[in-house]
Amino acid sequence: MTNPIACLLIIGNEVLSGRTRDANLQFLATRLGELGIPLREVRVIPDVPETIIATVNEVRAKFDHVFTTGGIGPTHDDITSECIAAAFGVPWVVHEESRALMAEDYARRDPPVEMNAARLRMATLPEGAVPIRCSITSAPGFTMGNVHVMAGVPRIMQAMFEVIAPGLAGGVPVVSRTVHAVGVFEGNIAEALEAVQKRFPALDIGSYPFYRNHGAGGFSGGGVALVAKGTEPEAVDAAAEAITAMLRGMGAEPVEGEPPG
């Protein structure tokens, strides 16, 4: 079978300006890999309606699942929800059940929080959307078609994702093994590594140099991390063994897992 594939849209001027460092990509990339829905593209786009609408329509046609983060709060720059409605060509309407749950929650607070027009926007969803309710906030995310709209705040995004994760039609989990070798240059192993890649065409064999700083003088040393990744655990194991043998053959001391201290 072919795994379903995913796209992530990170919506927000604050990431593009450098003010905020995104903390959602790595979490979603990892979790989606575990679910067998590998992430194939990420876009970071600004809070501009035409851009959001056009991008959502482009990627929801190309990917099995689209996840969005950001822009579902109560302020004027939170425009993701109404843009999703526009992208799907449906009205953006108060979701009565969500409004009632939020009003209940706000009334229980001490002091009580007012359900004003700004907060009502957070209970306003594209018609037909299914709310995503998590334990952290009464303001919902939502799923519309294959588009899953989540908060930008990492804690809330993660909670929302775990609510929908069991219902996502996943594929075969992506597994990986990583072999590190200190003192090995990429340029010395490139040819042998390519031969391993050719032996295992269904896998992704990646090579990533790492660096170490020794003392105040800065850079000195490091090595390579070699990664075998795919949906066939036996092939991943066999490739990791082949990589280990290759490194030993060069006189290096391969170590699995984290870079050796």
Added chain:
Amino acid sequence: MTNPIACLLIIGNEVLSGRTRDANLQFLATRLGELGIPLREVRVIPDVPETIIATVNEVRAKFDHVFTTGGIGPTHDDITSECIAAAFGVPWVVHEESRALMAEDYARRDPPVEMNAARLRMATLPEGAVPIRCSITSAPGFTMGNVHVMAGVPRIMQAMFEVIAPGLAGGVPVVSRTVHAVGVFEGNIAEALEAVQKRFPALDIGSYPFYRNHGAGGFSGGGVALVAKGTEPEAVDAAAEAITAMLRGMGAEPVEGEPPG
């Protein structure tokens, strides 16, 4: 005048799989803002030739500058350079000056490093490309048209960027002021903040909640960070003053800069 705009392509399976957390976006977003070349879109794409070629051709037509990170090392999964050549429809050829500089560098090492076929790939550039040489490595990045191709390793990427930065046709620097207020909910200020945005239509006024953890019990408290951003310093100052006055009017104690401790 209208500022030129930029797009960043982060090329690499390792970011999409969650193995590596990108560390380049925030650096480039910040530096490009300072140079008056605001970053308007980021895409993270896999090491797939057709995807790289199509994406480069799409975004180089839409943006004044395109920056790429990743995929210019010596291993089989480093395919950015040859894909840029294909995108521009030019041959991918050994750049003699770069080859000579690299060979010199390798010969000087102790022990000397071999200029093998894998390393020669790093001296192979799209015909007509201008090499980007930095002090950290003799293997170059390059500029081809409006596409600036840099390493993925943050230290090297940053050095390469600073080499080309003085030559980029920049615009008016983007400046910002941030006002924090503890204990203020976004839902309570949304309407007043939107009024500030309407007074300063040329600026981006953003609202970002922040959270604090107190002790082992986890979340309790936080507030909002309100950001005024744009290319007109006087307007940014006036908007920051208006935001400060708005918060004081609600009984809050606004603080500029970092979130108050």
